[in-house]
Every structure is written in structure tokens, then in C-alpha cells.
Amino acid sequence: MWERDAPEEMGDLTRCAHGGEDLLPSATDPLTPPIWQTAAYAYPDLDTLDAIYEGRERGFIYGRYGLPNHVQLERALADLEGAEAALATASGMSAISSLLFALLAPGDRVVASELVYRGTRNLLDLDLARFGVIVEYVDATDLAAVEASLQRPGQPPRLLYVDFLTNPTILVHDVPSLAELAHRHGALLVVDSTFATPYHGRPIQLGADLVVHSTTKFIAGHHDVSGGAVVGRSELVERARRQAIRMGGIGGPFDAWLALRGLRTLALRMGQSSRSALALASRLVEHPAVERVSYPGLPGHPQHDLARGLLANGFGSMLAFEVEGGRAAVARLVRALRLIRFAETLGGVTTTIVHPASTSHRSVEQAARAAHGIGEGLLRLSVGIETTEDLVEDLERGLASLA
């Protein structure tokens, strides 16, 4: 830490600006990491500045380039995913945009799942397409369709991009088979693993080249942080980092600190919430007011066997269900809930419910929504860590309002 002789005589304004600086260092370490709430670092001399810039000495420079709180979170995430490196960013979208802008150039072709998170789709369609990137969407649960798209004559594919578990209908992408296909055709596989989290699935271990997360969700886990991450091989992650630095995509230290604090309990939270999700899905399937339930842990899910092979420790905390009676029924149900909050996010300690037709898919035409199973009666549930029976009771209260 920084220590130097301050002048003995200082004016009041100088005292205000420098008071307390000399309290550090100490013979003891803090038990939990401090928040390095600084926008810049001070160098002792020019030689040290050169050594840091040239990578001969480890040191921090400037907040936008990342601070110790980011590095701690990055190490924890890389370790959990079994990857060489990670980059912690200001949001899930800044992770995705930094990565895609870093890897793609005009004329490059991307093959993406037609079920990617809407924000990613908007980025591909509205921004990357403007810079000459060619984007093609496929049903990535259909491996033959993916292969047909990857091998189409013309520009070879640069990237294959999928969400491990899809929003909002919770389908499962076969990451090992997609990795094999992507690599056979010279493309990298990027997987958004926000819904799975490293607790349930590790796409890099399954063959993916890069993983992205919205750490806003389960990783931070308390509905109070905005953050994202890119995880993978050092060379690719460092390209994303340089892009994020240029685009101003790295967030403040407090959010990184909170995300790491949330990560400490990821396994405990996911264990509880995925057990509750399975219990809720099993009850919903039997409820007369429910037309359809999508949860990979149910034997009736079209990819239950695939999910059993790819996911560990259960099947995640996200489920979707459709009620009879469309929008009017949804309005009654959400009004009757007392515990489950009607909110446009997911992945926190408290259970939240969302109506995709009014939120993420609001701007999508009704026919296109219907083609992907997103009707007016569809609700998506993100299960939190409450007592399972309390959640069952609340959902049954909501469903009873439809009778």
C-alpha cells in the first residue's frame, strides 16, 4: 500500500483532499475483500508506470480498465467454468456486445439460435448487421438445420451462438453436438449460460469456446446488481477485454464486489431453487387451469433425456407454463399472488414471474411469438430460495383465481 511523508504544514483545503491517506497499511488483512472504490491508481514513479504498461509488474491503472474487484470476480468465474480466463463487465449485454464486436468483422457470418435472448437478437440485427455482419437464424435444437446453415456455400461461418437454456420457453441446446458441428465448419461456439449457471452446466467443459453470462441474474442473485461476464480461452477473452475497455463496458467496483459476494452462495441458492422449481413444475402439470408446462426436469419435456445428460445438480430454476384464458387469466393470476413478484427480471433470491408477451417479446409479431410457443397465456417463473411449500401455495392461490 501507499506510504509517504506528507508535508507537515498543509492548508485546510489540502487537509480535506488528503486527510486519512496514511492510515494504511496494516499488519492484518481484511477478512473479506474491500471495495476498491477508486477511478485511478497513483504510481510511485515513472519506472513503475513503464513496468506496469509493459506488463513487467502487476498494477492497476484506471477504473475503466478494471479494478481488483473485477479481477477477483473474474478468477472465481473462470475457475467455476473450468476456463483459462474471464472478463467481468457492466452488464450481460456489455459482455455480449464486447465479445461480438471483438470477434466479428464486416462480411463475417454468424449462425444464431432463433431463440437467443431478445437483447442479443437486437444487437445482432440492429447493430452488427449495420456493420456488415451477416446473421442467419436457425432452430438450433435441430442439429440437421444447424449443419445445413453452417455448410451453406459462400462465406464460411465465424460463430455459432446459442443460449444453453432458452428464454422464455426453457428448451435445451445440445452444446457438445453444437460444438462438434461448429468446429467441423471452422466456427467458434459461444454459449449464453445465464439460465444454467456453472452450478448446473459448464459449457466450456462440454466443448464450447466461450461462455457469456448476465451476472445480474443467478450469479449475483439478489436483484440488486448489474453485471456480465465473458469466459473462455485467454486469447479470446483478452480481445473482448480490449473491446470492452474501448467501448466503456466495464462497470463499477461495487457491482463486481456484490456479484462476487452473491457467487459465494450460488450453489446453496441454486440447490434450493432448483428443487423448488421441480416441485412447482410437478404440481403445475397436474393443475386443471394449466395447459402446458416447460421444465427440463419433467419427464414430459421434449429434451428431458438431453437435459439429464448435460445438466448437473438438477434442472435449473427457470420454468414456463401456459394458463387457459390468455391475457385476462394472466392479469387475474398475477393480481392474486402474494409472495411471487410480478417483475421483469430473474435469478434472484425471491421468486419472480413475468409475462413474456408483454415484456421481452412485446415487439415481436403475434404470429412469430405463437410459432415459438409464446402465447398470451404464457408465464415464466424464476424460482427463488423461499420455502417450497410457500411457493406452491402462492401459485395455487393465483391459479385458484382462474376458476
Ligand SMILES: Cc1ncc(COP(=O)(O)O)c(C=O)c1O
Ligand atoms: C439469457 C440472457 N442473456 C443476457 C441478458 C442480458 O443481461 P443484462 O440485462 O445484465 O444486460 C439477459 C437479461 O435478461 C438474459 O436473460
